[in-house]
Every structure is written in structure tokens, then in C-alpha cells.
Amino acid sequence: MNPILLSPGDLAIAATLIVVDGAISVALGLRVHRQLAIAAVRMVVQLVFIGFVLARVFALASPPVTLAVVLLMMAVAGREVAARPEQGLVRWGNLRAGAAAVAFATGVTSVLALTTALRPQPWYDARYAIPLAGIVLGTVMSAASLALDHLLAGVVRERAAIEAQLCLGATIRQAMGGLVRAAIRRGLLPVINQMSAAGLVTLPGIMTGQILAGLPPMEAVKYQILLMFLLSGGAGLGAVAVVFLAARQLTDARHRLRLDRLAGR
Amino acid sequence: MLASVDLRSALAGPFDIQVAAGECLAISGVSGSGKSLFLCMLADLDPNQGEVWLDGRPRSGMAAPAWRRLVAYAPAESGWWADGVAGHFPDLPAARALAARLGLKAGLVDGPVPRLSSGERQRLALARVLLRAAPVLLLDEPTGPLDQESVALAETLLRERLAAGTAIVMVTHDPAQAARLGQAHLVMRDGRLAPA
Numbered sequence: 001m002n003p004i005l006l007s008p009g010d011l012a013i014a015a016t017l018i019v020v021d022g023a024i025s026v027a028l029g030l031r032v033h034r035q036l037a038i039a040a041v042r043m044v045v046q047l048v049f050i051g052f053v054l055a056r057v058f059a060l061a062s063p064p065v066t067l068a069v070v071l072l073m074m075a076v077a078g079r080e081v082a083a084r085p086e087q088g089l090v091r092w093g094n095l096r097a098g099a100a101a102v103a104f105a106t107g108v109t110s111v112l113a114l115t116t117a118l119r120p121q122p123w124y125d126a127r128y129a130i131p132l133a134g135i136v137l138g139t140v141m142s143a144a145s146l147a148l149d150h151l152l153a154g155v156v157r158e159r160a161a162i163e164a165q166l167c168l169g170a171t172i173r174q175a176m177g178g179l180v181r182a183a184i185r186r187g188l189l190p191v192i193n194q195m196s197a198a199g200l201v202t203l204p205g206i207m208t209g210q211i212l213a214g215l216p217p218m219e220a221v222k223y224q225i226l227l228m229f230l231l232s233g234g235a236g237l238g239a240v241a242v243v244f245l246a247a248r249q250l251t252d253a254r255h256r257l258r259l260d261r262l263a264g265r
Numbered sequence: 266m267l268a269s270v271d272l273r274s275a276l277a278g279p280f281d282i283q284v285a286a287g288e289c290l291a292i293s294g295v296s297g298s299g300k301s302l303f304l305c306m307l308a309d310l311d312p313n314q315g316e317v318w319l320d321g322r323p324r325s326g327m328a329a330p331a332w333r334r335l336v337a338y339a340p341a342e343s344g345w346w347a348d349g350v351a352g353h354f355p356d357l358p359a360a361r362a363l364a365a366r367l368g369l370k371a372g373l374v375d376g377p378v379p380r381l382s383s384g385e386r387q388r389l390a391l392a393r394v395l396l397r398a399a400p401v402l403l404l405d406e407p408t409g410p411l412d413q414e415s416v417a418l419a420e421t422l423l424r425e426r427l428a429a430g431t432a433i434v435m436v437t438h439d440p441a442q443a444a445r446l447g448q449a450h451l452v453m454r455d456g457r458l459a460p461a
Contacts, residue, residue, distance in 0.1 A: 164344030164390075167308060168397055169334030178346065254309050255329040 003213040015040075058127050066126040070133045077102045077141040081242065084145040087152040089249050090261050094152075097245035098144060105140045105238035106133055109230045117226055135206070135227065136234045139191060143235035144242040147187030151243050152262065154179045155250055162257050172255040180243055187239025191232045198228060267336065267401050267432050269307065272315035277302045277456030279315065282434075284449075286400070289423070289433040291447030292458070293440065299456040300436040301341060304403040307434065308338035319401065337399035341406045341436070343390035345378040353393055363392040368418045383410045391419060395426065402426070404435045408442065420446060 018040045025033035057065055078099025088094050110133045114120065120128040155162070158179055165175035198204055206227055210220040250258055266285050273279040277299040284290045294300050306313040309329050317324040317336075324332050347353055351374060354360035361374050367388040373381070374389075381389065391407050407423070408416040423446060427433060437443050443450045443461070450461040 158346075160340075160342055160344030161346040162344070163310065163340065165346055166310060166330075167333060167338040167340065168394065169330045169337070171330045175346075252312075253329075256310055256312070258312075260312075 054126075054130065057130065061126060063124055066124060066129055069126075069130055071103075073130075073134060073137055074103045074106060075099060077106075077137045080141055081145040081148060085149040085152040087156060087262050087264055089152075089246060090263055093246065093249045093261065094148065097242050097249065098148065100245055101144050101238050101242035102137065102140050104241050105144070105234045105236075106136050108237060109136050109140075109234040112233075113226070113230050132230075136230055139231040140234040140238035142190055143187040144238040146190070147183045147239035148242045148246055150186040151179065151183035151246055154183065155257070156259065156262070159257065159259060166255060166257065172251045172257070175255075175257070176247060176251070180247055183243045184236075184239045187243070188232075188235055191228075191235040195228050195232060198224070204228075266318075266320055267307075267434070268318045270316045270318070272306055272313060272317060274302070274306060274311060274313040277306070278313070280306070280458055282451070282458065284401070284432045284434055286430045286432050287427050288448045289427055289435060289446045291443035291450045292434065292436050292453055293438060293443055293450070293461065294453030298453040300453045301405050302456070303453065303458070304338055304340075304405055304434065304436065307403055308333055308336055310338065334397065335399055336401040336403060337394050337397050338403040339390055339394040339405060339407060341409060343386050345386075347378070349377055350374050350381070350389060353389075354396065356396060359396055360392060363396060363422075364389065366418065366422060367392060368415050384412070384415065387411060388415065388419065391422075395422065400430070401432045401434070404433060406436055406438065409438075416442070 018036060021036050022033040025031065025036060053069075057069055078095060078101075081098030081102060082088075082092075082094035085094065089097070110129065111123075113132060114123045114129060118128055118132070123129075155176075162175045162179070166172065194204075204224050204227075207220045207224040210223060211217055215223075249261055252258055266283060268283045269280050271279045271281065280303060282290065292300050292303070302311065305311040307317060309317075309324060309332055319332075319335055327335075345353065351357055351360075354374065357374065361371070364374050365371065369385060369388055373385060378386075387407070387410055391404070394402060394404075404423075408419050411419065420442070423433065423435075427446075433446075435443075435446065451458045452461045
């Protein structure tokens, strides 16, 4: 299996398609040609930069550097999770819950895959650890941010229903149970859809990339299956963790609903 | 006997009240003066300091859910957590019987919540809290949106509970109701209670 290596000329030919997009925009008065051009340039610069960084990090083969890169990726993902909901928990509550959940879910699933299925030598080899953490992070991030958004919006909407149960002696666990379950379910929906549609509606990106790079289809399929299991595990852990961490901040030892710890923004 | 000692929060208090078993304390006052806040504090639903005693047992020595099963609170705005009315009542035959005594149409208990009128919601919320048989009831305008006939039915039930030894703290805008049911009547002004 020899991957077909791309030359800058090959990319330049593909780039003419962006020019076609631009021409369409001008011809139809869509006024997106500027945005298109900027986005295309950004994409190239960002990816070349990342390629350069990855090449350096792989060459260094230094565990602390690998760890630092993974932690940085987790921090960015945690920030994305925190920023999605319209409501924010006070004292950086969204960020703390989001970052902890993302780090936990990504860490557990990635380490599991690296030490069992993939087993590179050593298991924390940057060449495997960083791309794997990256793809798991993407799914964990979307699951956690959907779940957190559902929880925080729901707790405001369902305040009267939750407090009505507390008033009659329910524990906060019982009173918030329905909402907590709905929020976790919300976080898991995309990965369930993704698994159901895999192969039928779309050829997953990783698999497509590996087939294009010369891997036999069955080998690419096995990788994709492994990855889908990792992603669904990560999504579940991320959604559960972010919902429990945020729900804990919404209550106190006296089983109250503490919406005073929630601030709109 | 329910007794609050130096009960306060950043917004209201201190409150020192005593309500004996079988007694009703009526509280009136303008909107926003802190009446509902006070009931919330007694039920321990809002952060507060101080102590509340029930028959010699301190609230602080009890888990909050256990306290709220003894000191049950019905807010002015009722909340509904299930789609069907029946999902809010552990004992359906008792719920149907009590609903009938409150003048509610038969079958309402078995219907959906969104179809209830505000008066029906109010009465079903009252039935819900009465059926818990708590020794203390905190009622926030329990007959607020009701017509005269329904108010009379609700008050009859409340009087029965008082006779059976339940203590009631009730917020009401109606001075006549305060006089009819209340052994004591206090007025809330700027987060403090004063004799009416």
C-alpha cells in the first residue's frame, strides 16, 4: 500500500474549485466571495501550521510535550462546551464542568484505546495519542455542550415543576431526575445518529481518508468501527460528567434549586 | 408547634413567629414585601440563617426533604412535573374524592395538566399538598384566583385540617379570609412582620 502523495501542484488544481465558487458568488450577487477567500486562506494556513506543529511534536517524541498539546486541545474544547449555553454558572462553573468532563471522557477513552486495541510502542506515542485524542475530543465536545445546554435551559424552564416536587419532600435527585436524564439523552443523540447512518448515508471521514491513502477497505472499516465505539463511549462519559458536575452546582446540601448560581449573558 | 428563631436572609427577616398545632397564622402585605420569601425560608427552599423548630425538633437536625414532608409548602404559582394530573397524586381514589370536595369536575384528575384552567390548577395543587397530611402547611394565596363558592369549599377543608391539629401559615390578600381562618394576623412590610 503506497499512499498517493500529493504535490503542491495537485492542490493548486483543486484550489481552482474555490475560484469557481468565487465566480458563482460574483455572478449571482451572493456576496460571499470575500468570506470564501478568507475562509480558504485560513483553512490552508491553519492546517499547514498544525501539520508543521505535529511534525515537530512527533519528532520530539517527548511525553511532556505530547501531554501539553493534548491538554491545550482539551482546554479549547472545554471552553467551547462552556460557551454554548445561554446561561452560565457563576464562578466559571460552566468552564470548570466543561473542562473536567471533556478531559475525563477523552482521557479514559483514549488511554483505553491506546493501551488495548492500538498498542503503539510506547502507548503514549504522539503519532497516535494526539490524532486519537483530537477525534475523540470533537465528539465529546459536541455531546457535552448539547447536554449542558439542555440542562441549563431546562432548569430555568422547569423551575416551577422541580420546586413543586421539592416543596412536597422530594430529594433534589428525584426532582431533577427527569431533566438530568433528558440532558444526557440529548448529548448522546448525535453519536447514535452517526452510528446508524455510518456507511449508508455517508462514508465516515476517517475511513474515506484511509482508503484514499491506500489501506484495504476492510482494514479501514475495522478502524472506523473501533473509532465509532470510542466516540460513543466518549460521548456518553462526557455528557454524564458535564451534567452531573453542572447539576451539583445547581443545588446545595439542603436540596434546594440554586438558580441564583445561574446568570444569563 | 412551629417556631422560627431569628430566621433571616439577605433580603428579609429576622422573623420570630410561633404557630401552635390547630392554629392558622394569616400574613398579608403588598406584593414584593417578602411574604412568599418568608414561606420559602420556612420550607428551607431559599438560603437562610436561623433556626426553625417543629414540636421541639430543630430543622438543622433533619435532612431537608424530611423537613419538607413535615412542613409542606404550596407556592402561589403551582408547578407540574408530569403530563397527566394523575402523575402528581400517589393515591388516586383519595385525590378524586378530595377534588370532588373542592368542587372540581369528575375526571379532571385523570386528564392532562395543560388543559387545566388556573382555578383548577390552584385547587388541584391545594389537594396535592393536603393529601400529604403534613403537620404544618405553608400556603401562598391558596384561594387566589377562585370564585366565592370555591373559596368557601377550600376554607371548609382548611378548617377541618385545623380542627385535626394541622398548623397553617397562610399568605392571603383578603382581610376577610384572614379574619375567618386566622387566629393571628400579621402584616409584612419591607421584609419584616408586624401585627395587623
